[in-house]
Amino acid sequence: MTVTVLDSRQIMPRVFQDGAYKLAMGLNRLELDDWLWCTEHYAAEIAHKRHLLDQGADIVAELPEAAPAVAETLALIEAHLARFAPQLLPGATAPPLIRAGLLVQEDLCLMAPSTDGYRLVAAFLAFPARWRLADKIGQPMRAIHTPVPGFAERLGATADRFFGAIAVERPVWRANWSILDDPELHQPEAKRRYQRIEVTPENAGERLWLRVERQTLRRLPETGMVLFTIHTFVRPLADIAADPRAAQALADRLDEMPAAMLAYKNMAGLKPAVQAYLRGQV
Numbered sequence: 458m459t460v461t462v463l464d465s466r467q468i469m470p471r472v473f474q475d476g477a478y479k480l481a482m483g484l485n486r487l488e489l490d491d492w493l494w495c496t497e498h499y500a501a502e503i504a505h506k507r508h509l510l511d512q513g514a515d516i517v518a519e520l521p522e523a524a525p526a527v528a529e530t531l532a533l534i535e536a537h538l539a540r541f542a543p544q545l546l547p548g549a550t551a552p553p554l555i556r557a558g559l560l561v562q563e564d565l566c567l568m569a570p571s572t573d574g575y576r577l578v579a580a581f582l583a584f585p586a587r588w589r590l591a592d593k594i595g596q597p598m599r600a601i602h603t604p605v606p607g608f609a610e611r612l613g614a615t616a617d618r619f620f621g622a623i624a625v626e627r628p629v630w631r632a633n634w635s636i637l638d639d640p641e642l643h644q645p646e647a648k649r650r651y652q653r654i655e656v657t658p659e660n661a662g663e664r665l666w667l668r669v670e671r672q673t674l675r676r677l678p679e680t681g682m683v684l685f686t687i688h689t690f691v692r693p694l695a696d697i698a699a700d701p702r703a704a705q706a707l708a709d710r711l712d713e714m715p716a717a718m719l720a721y722k723n724m725a726g727l728k729p730a731v732q733a734y735l736r737g738q739v
């Protein structure tokens with residue numbers, strides 16, 4: 458059997474064309490066969506993860522209680538790859554969480570129930586979008602999302618209920634997106650450097666990138682913990698502008714986004730230039 462390599466341009470989730478922006482759970486049903494994605498960037502992204510580990514980057518954390526779920530995660534990933542991409546399964550001796558993280562492009566976060574809602578008990582997080590694993594490990598969903606405007610009031614209770622209700626046989630996926638000034642996948646620095654560059658309608662296509670995260674959630678059948686995966690896609694804004702419908706949709710979503718969310722995503726200052734650029738192309 459050969460590896461099925463997906464073309465990231467075709468599968469990057471189309472996050473703007475689903476109607477007006479709203480802060481929502483945004484969950485879609487997921488077929489387990491479609492759980493993890495292997496794209497043309499597989500080799501480069503695994504090498505990137507290895508390099509970060511070699512450098513001692515803070516990308517792995519595991520609380521003692523997570524050990525059985527980490528082992529279960531590794532077994533599930535190996536079983537998935539054995540079906541869809543057996544060549545990707547080298548023999549390895551690293552600890553289970555590192556083996557699991559180095560097998561897939563996705564980042565991996567394990568969530569365990571607690572009296573305070575589901576909390577993060579282990580993660581292999583090579584490609585964070587401006588958050589630090591050390592700040593979030595051990596924290597429940599609400600604390601993790603404290604910086605997200607509206608999360609506690611609008612989504613917190615729903616998210617807690619939803620996590621309790623995820624059924625083993627009914628995994629889900631969702632996506633989120635932002636526009637960044639740096640295509641680097643590993644961005645643990647909190648909202649730094651941002652908008653240091655002068656963005657104009659003339660240079661926005663080359664100076665900015667669209668970053669989309671495809672996230673999946675599934676309950677592990679043995680330990681009952683919830684595994685959250687994040688597959689990150691980055692494309693120059695010029696690629697989005699080349700598709701008139703996508704360009705129009707993205708410009709419209711920026712109009713609909715509340716000011717607090719634009720500020721949180723560091724997009725308030727970029728909005729005029731980005732919209733002028735996108736609308737100039739359509």
Ligand code: HEM
Binds near residue numbers: 483566577602605635
């Ligand atoms: C149904 C589940 C979830 C929903 C609806 C949700 C929703 C969101 C939203 C709306 C944002 C703002 C980001 C943006 O739009 O660009 C966000 C950020 C974030 N989410 Fe989630 N999320 C979910 C699950 C998780 C899980 C399981 C984790 C576990 C690690 C997580 C970690 C984060 C982090 C670290 C941030 C950035 C917070 C910061 O700026 O410090 N999310 N999430």
